[in-house]
Amino acid sequence: MYQSNKLTKAVRLALVAGATTTALAAPAAMAFADEAAAEDKGVERIQVTGSRIRRSELTAVTPIIEIDAQEFAISGNLNIEQKLAELPSTLPSFGPSSNNPGDGTATVDLRGLGTSRTLVMVNGRRWVPSNQSGVVDLNTIPASLIENVEIITGGASAVYGSDAIGGVVNFKMKDDFEGVEISTLYDVTTENDAEKFNLDLTMGGNFADDRGNAVLYIGYSKREALFQGDRAFSDKALTEGADGLIAGGSSGIPGTRVFGGPTLPNGDNLGRFLPDGSGAPFTGADRFNYAPDNFLQLPQERLTMSAFSHFYINDETRIYSEISFIRNEVPQELAPTPAFTTIEVNPNSAFFAPDVQQAMLNSGDLNADGNYEMFVGRRMVENGPRQAIDTRDAMRILVGIDGYINDDWSYDVYYSRAQMDQSNLLNNDVSASRFKQALLVNDAATACQDTSGGCVPLNIFGEGNISDEAVGFVNVGAANITSIKQEVFMATVSGSLPFTFPGADEPVGVVFGYEKRQDESSFRPDEFLSAGDVLGFNAGQATVGSYASDELFTEFSLPLMSGKDFAEDLSLWGAARFADYSNIGQVSSFAAALNWAPTDWVSTRIGFQSAVRAPNVSELFLGAANGFPGATDPCAVDGYQPGVTSDALCLADGVAADQIGVFEQANGQIEGSFGGNENLTEETSDTFTVGIVVQPFEGLDFTIDYFSIEIEDAISSYGVNNTLNVCYNIVKDANHETCKNITRRADGNVDIVQSLNANIASIETTGVDFNVTYNKELDFGLFGDGSDLNVQFRSTFLEKSDFVPIVGLDTKYECAGYYGNTCGAPQPDFQANTRINWTNGDLTLSALVRYIGASDDDQLMVDSDLAKSDLIVPEIDSALYVDISASYVFSENLNMNFGIKNVFDEEPTALGDSQQQANTFPETYDVIGPRVFVSASYTFD
Template structure:
């Protein structure tokens, strides 16, 4: 009801703007301000972008602009903090159709980002970016300088909910900013700026397909804008669809490196050294003990023959924004967006590990299919007879902002704005072809019990026979579909003011201040069977909810000390209903000894409150991998009383929220040099440090290693009589401390209007010097730079020593072309200096595009991503498809065509 009322009001108000503007356009000839953003990152200031330029008449004062990381408006973007800005033209040249595709190529984006090419296990099609190798939750995401609602996973907002066609530019602040924006801005800030100055209609369409014939992608954008001297309005529509990629259709993922011990043929474990499986040469349905043979690794099931490596999805988006001058000192601002995303993916057929399931699943000796005549407590079965697990998520993201702004004073040197911001995200996830655990237990038990409910379809179930022994009646009795729903909501109310505080002989002292009240809520409604932990093959978990209220005030000063020295001072006080108070300052220094050369540095403290899902998320069952495996699966390991089953490579983990979590705290430092020459050559270098305490983590691998070797976390690991791990309780903990430091480098050179055209070179690179990770207070710090540890094991993902991109662009009389090299340095799979699985080669790919502008008939661009069809490095220890899909991808060569026209 709330959303429908708000939507109606916003549509009525914006429609009135359309009508008013359309009438005024006939009598008013105005040119909207434009934003000059370089192609392919060809920077024109030390910060890498030309600031938005005003209408120029030759008499007007330079327009002041806002820059991410400061509430003070300035005449340029040359500030103390390091910023990377990706303009609209550069976004188009990348061929990207989602924000995460744009962001993933930036050198600062390493670690556990989630994109549309990260699928196995779901995700609902949402996209999050991790900066500096910290979690996505440590990066604040803004839309036009205002917060967005987090996605239902609580990590950060879904970047893919913002259509690329609506974006003017993306500003990435690579520095802590809790003093300016509050919680979450530890690693940095991603601020997405939407288009505001459109007069007429823009239409764009995009078609792409992998050279293997799959991942067919289509994208359609429509933007309409109108403006006059009283206001402006922009309406944007987007439709996006993406086909799937099967794991079996890529050589790198066709055969899993760690196939499953849950096999289509019945696999019975009597002890770690006594494993038997139905002889593959047996073709009946009721084997005798003589028809079983010893289990060998070759008998494991290759689930990659079924799984989707990349999910199919479609997305529909609507974006509206407008402003209207109510009087010369008062302006109305409105902004609204809605995105619906439907994603579909197949997982391998439901696996069953009876010893690891909650509920004590036992094959009764009276079960007619039990050939051994004794209770079977550890049986492993892959239910191919039920078909693949089919999942579909349907998510909605909605946001509306309404506000007033104005200025006061003789020359309006002070401005103010007040805004109300409502955002919500909802997702409905359905899982098909899973198993009803109660029905399974009845089917495996005494047939007499099953006969009592035969009218409901109960039949004895055969999980010890070969593939095909689960007939149609059994499959019908077992099959279950489940639906979970999750929602998050945010309401915030902000007031900001800023302007000139004092005028000096050589400059002015500027100030900004403001306040914010924010409410956040989280609600998860689990399926009734999931709630009772009554499913197999699904993420069983409890329904849960939580909420909080935050009150904040901030102040910021920009204080020139001399003509060449400038200080920035800021502080923010926050009061959380669940964590109390915190104050976080930030100090910045900028020295400009001569024109074009800047020395800059910052120091700040940061604060990240645990997200509501991290606090209140219901505990759910997941199967996880362990980077180091179970130490007790190898004979002679210290602390092990018996050898555990070496064939196990996935373990049941209970994961979820922890209401005892405490906030993360950080200290950040940056020091940089920037030089710009003649608006043609720019170069910058920034050294940065982020030290984090109380880092929130869920690390089942660490818990198991500590339990097996030193007896720690005994309350978090369950083992059976054979010393096999049956469950790991890996809920979120304040485990880690991190010491991260690195170096960002950037340079660009533009050679304009030569006889051969205009040429531009742009290079961006990040070097990770150290990433010292401490699992808990009693553990030593370990440097994980150059290593990969999968997120499913609680790892940081890939932290390459170097990541970079270099682009060369050329244009001449309507023709343009460009080539981009993307580079990630080599990696080791492992977590300690003496434990390395494999060495992963450096990954270098090349993208290219060529376009022709037909002027009023539009522009056509053709492109190829991964021109050389480079395969990603095979990654032992990766949970998905033998690769780190958050760093590499298995798409291969990809062709696309884009057409855009302004009407």
């Protein structure tokens, strides 16, 4: 490796404020200087994410978590999000089991504040966005190329800019490599399914008399599908019955469900159809089990290619580049289309048996054309399962130059351009217009009354009655295209000022920088989606928009005192950022922290950060998109609250007087129309941290950090359920915006609820992180030599996780310790994991013990009058997962890992109505069962 002849200068520079930054790819001499300084002091020196000024982990200005490459290798994690989800400070987000909801990406959510509030970086720089929210898909970052991961939780906008309200996850990649390394991993369950495989090739070498280095990486990975029907835990859609969990499902059935149907001659209400077209009542036993058709593990195929290079023009100047291409294909699969819609039929049609014909003709509800209108739910099993195939092609190129200005100052300038192109193919959907056209037939049911477009009669009135020709007429697919571009230009100058404070040994360190960023993206839906002419996928309009920002930032480190009684070290750190956004105007953020070490084995830190997050393209420009969230109608029997719900408002909106609080809601899912708002402003947050670091003796250290994060003007939407609740139970005013956004059908059921983004919410979370690291040299070993023991314990005590959906109204969801339809994924009061490594020569034995505390159903939080005994499943039990693995270095060239995950086959608590999917929260709890993996890497020159 080429080394500058100004090594003395670099050593001095590294020992003071630290002139390089995470975003600045440090020159080799600088990196060597840090290592040399660390070796002299007997401690490891690392680059941390909380600051652009170099510090060691235990003296960082804010709490830091670091994960090294060995942890990924010994864990056998093919996908990064699975490792991050194991950390107590993260809330599991989309991952391999996120089928519905899910979008084929894998994301990280620090402190449970939302994925759009977690900034993901690679080598300290922004990475390729995966969607119009700017969120990074962790599938695009190969685990085998990671050198380490640094995580800071809490507002870091002053240092890194927008999106860092929840924190920063920085992946440092291997970009300086000599030789060839081939690595592979195979992972399979003990049921011999759900395989995972990857193969990686890394090649690198020096050139031009060691003045330069280039690295090429090629990786391929494949993950096989697993369906919910492949596991007994998830093969039925569970719901809550009178005496426990029972098999549930959807009211959209293959025999066609009729809501509010006429009375049959035998006195029953028409609720469904038998195969011969006759009628029958609908019971809970008739519900359709949609679970088996859903993925429990999404298949994935990924190709990654990356190239890193740098070259020293002279002793002071280096140029560098990074180029990446990633292709991800991740399908999703759902049960066949549930066609819930109002239809018009010919009551004399041969589709119907005489009893149904008579019931419709005698109902007195025929329209002017003599036809009968009904609201139905038809499961289109003849059309096949719905499929969404997402293919994302991501590219990123970065070029930069860095170097020394003089003995005390360095600089870095770079430009990056990232682009993501996504094709979203939707298969086996049903056209709403063709569906209705094909149902209105002549008396003989041999032809459509409207024959345009080659209409074929569609007999949905009884299971198995749809012909292949009719399927061909109503079946539609869609092709949606998303394009995202991000450009970043950054220039920084950093170094040390030529003076020190009295009592301090080191000078003041500073960083000055300028960043210009432009984000633009477009989502162009298929004509069927944009027109709303679909029954199985959510309709949506185009989303097109862009914004730019110009930002100035600075950071400083002031060593105030060192080597004194009760002041072994006292320093002040600060940062500020001033940004001008093209859409929201000028915003600012700042941070400050005080580190005080009264002795060489105890240190304390206290910090405050004021952060901002600018609205992203999706939040600003999202075209109207329809969704079907679970919601309860306050005017219906299940949602009505006597003395609370406004009867007058229900009546005014079209609910019959004798049906208020009486009628049964047609469906547990209510259609909503969601969209962006160009008038949004920035979110603001305050983060307060205070902590202590104790190193009582060599080999042991522990940290205790209290955190408090408050977010104001949080971007949210009323949502369907909140809109209904606010309108009928709180404001009770027809002129309020929530009431204006509700439309009902003629039968009194809610038709659609409109909900746009707005700065209406607030979020607050507080808690304590307690971490312990212990290293011990032991006198015994399997091979006659001594051995080493390493224990790392990480834990989080969650005190508060509050969400106020609409500031100003008396509604606060206190979600710490809860899960469910309001709070989402479980947020237990306590989580911890412990990694134990025992190394003896070339052998390392390891165990990971992960504990997730119990959580209560959030119905208990929402309704104070509800007792645990009133619920079928009042809580999710605590879970304890144990993974074991072994690593052996056969030679300097060959290393192998073997392991078993979830050794004791820990199964989650089965849930009914308060689940996310697969009868649980599958990104939080393991529903697949024990997995066995083996991996190997071989290196040669």
